[in-house]
Amino acid sequence: MNYKHISINERCCIANFLSLGWNLRKIAKHLNQNVSTISREVKRNFTNGKYLAHIACENYSKNRKNCRARGKSLKSKEKRGKFNIGKSIKDRTKEVRKRETIGHWELDTVVSSREKSKACLSTFVERKS
Secondary structure, eight states, rough: OOOOOOOHHHHHHHHHHTTTTOOOHHHHHTOOOOHHHHHHHHTTTTEEEEEHHHHHHHHHHHHHHHHTTTTHHHHHHOHHHHHHOOGGGGGGGOOOOOOSSOOOOEEEEEETTTOOOHHHHHHHEEEEO
16 A cells, blocks of 8 residues: 655645635645545644644644554554464474474465565475474
């Protein structure tokens, strides 16, 4: 998903265009933004019957600081290649950890980077061997 944050200049334009009576679609088209982005921005920062750009910028800065304080990454997290099946390595029984019996398998996957290709490598190893 591609998106971009609204800049302070765009926030000032939104405030000016709203005061001129422009509708959200016209503002979005002029700023080359999606109308839903403009709608959320106005709804999020509409106070006392007005959209004020400086208040919107303050709210944006506070939200970013809160995200950092809670340890949330501002970049999207990788979601590919995660399997929620089977048991974790930590949850292995003593029998499996000691590698005394045959029939216990371990698997791992490697997924190439997004840019170069969509290749995937899987390895399966029997724990006894």
